[in-house]
Amino acid sequence: MPDSHFEEVRSLHLFAGMSDDSYARLMRAAYVQSFPPEVELIAEGESADFLHILVSGAVDLYAEWNGRRTSMATVRPVSTFILAATIRDAPYLMSAVTMEKSRIVMIPSQDVRQVFDEDGDFARAVVVELATCYRSVVKAQKNLKLRTAQERLANFLLRQQQRAGGAAEFDLPFEKRRLASLLGMTPENLSRTLRALQAYGVLVDGARVRIGDQQDLERFARPSPLIDDPAS
Amino acid sequence: MPDSHFEEVRSLHLFAGMSDDSYARLMRAAYVQSFPPEVELIAEGESADFLHILVSGAVDLYAEWNGRRTSMATVRPVSTFILAATIRDAPYLMSAVTMEKSRIVMIPSQDVRQVFDEDGDFARAVVVELATCYRSVVKAQKNLKLRTAQERLANFLLRQQQRAGGAAEFDLPFEKRRLASLLGMTPENLSRTLRALQAYGVLVDGARVRIGDQQDLERFARPSPLIDDPAS
DNA sequence: CGCCGATTTGAGAGCTTTCAAACTTTGTGG
C-alpha cells in the first residue's frame, strides 16, 4: 500500500490510538484499490470478508427488498463502512456502490477481528466508532418517522448550506434521484417538494440551490441537534 | 443490590466475559430500582448519567419532535438500553418510559466509561452489543423505507407468531396505539390495515390475533432475514 | 446534431392522515 494512504488511514480516529504493532498487523494483508463510478463493492446478504475504508471518492449504501431499492446513507472520505458486519462476522445488511471514482482500503475481516481481540485500545476505538454510527442511524430514523417529506427536505438543504460554509448558494452533492431515495421519496415527489419550498425562499435551478431567507426556512424546518447534528 | 439481580446481570453477554474485579467496580455504585408503569426514566436531550439495564418489565423508547411523538423500540428483559449515549458521554437521543412495573439496574455512566477504559474484555463485549444494536436499527430503517404499512404489519404479525412458538393464535404484546407508532402509522390506520389483512387469513379480536394461513400471509409479507431476524 | 438518461410536469389512483363520533374496555368508587 502507498505510504500516503497508510498514513491517512492511520490518522483516522479508529486507528489513531492503537500500537504500531497492531496497526502493522492490521495492514499486513490490506490493500488499496481504485474503482470507477457505479461499481458494486459489496452486496447485501454476503458475508463480510473485508472492512472497507473509503480514502477518496464517494460510496452509496443502499438496501433492497422485493424489487424495491432505497439509499440508506452516503459515505464520504475518510471513513470506514460496514464495520458492524465485520465485527459480528455477520452478513452485510446493505449493499455498497461507488458514486464516483473511489479509492478504497480493504482489510480482511478476520484480521480486524483478531486485532480487535488482542488490542484493547483498538477495541475501544471500535466502540466509539460504532456508537457514532448507531446514533446516526437513530437520528435518521427519527428524521423519517417524525417529519414529513417537506420537512426532511428543508432540513437537508439547511445541512447542505452549513456544509457549504453558510453560503446562500450551493450545489446539491449528488443526483436528485439518489437524494429522493435518501429522503424516502420518489424523484417526482422530490421535484414537486423542492418547488413547494419556494414558499420559504428556496430557489432551485438544476443542481444549484439558493436559500433566499435562511431564517424563514429554519422557522419552517425547525432543525434539532438531536436529529440533524452529524456528530454528537 | 440483591444477589439475584447481581447474578442475572452478570450473566448478560455484556458482562459475562469481564473479570470479577471489573464487574465489582462496575456494580459498586450501581443500584436497582422498581418503577410503576408509565414512569419517565430518561428524556431525550438529557446527558447520559446512567447505563440502564432492564431486569424485569418492559420499557418503551420513543422520540419527539415539534409536538409529534413516535415509538422507536420496545426493550424487553434482560437487556441494556442507551448504551451508546453512555459510552459517548452524549445526550440521549430517545426518551424512555416504563410500559409495566419494571425493575431497572442503573450504573453510573462514568463507572461504565472507566471500566471500559481499563478492561479490554469489557470493551470488546460493548462492541458486540453495540454492533447488534446498530444492525437492529438498520433493519428497522429498511423495514420503514422498503415496505408499505400493510407489509410492515404482516411481517410484525409473523414475527409475533414465531415468538409465540408458532401457534396460530396469540396476543399482541402491547397496546395497539404503541404498535401503530412502532410501525410508523396512526392508530386509525392500524385498525384499518389489520382489517385489510383479513384477505390473507388474519383474524383479530381485541388483542387476540389468529393467523389462519401462515403460508398465505408469508407469501404476501415476504419476510427476509436481512430485515426481520432479531439477532444476526 | 442527436441520443440517452435524468428531471419535470400532469393526471389519476391509492394510501394515509385528520377530525368527529360511536363503541369497547378498563379501572375506580359508590
Place this chain on the structure above:
DNA sequence: CCACAAAGTTTGAAAGCTCTCAAATCGGCG
C-alpha cells in the same frame, strides 16, 4: 356488584399527501 369515568379502539367521511404512469423537457456526451 354495578355505575360511571377515562382511555383505547373502531368507523366514517373528507382532505392531503405520495405514488404511478405517461409524456414532455432538459442536459450532457459522443
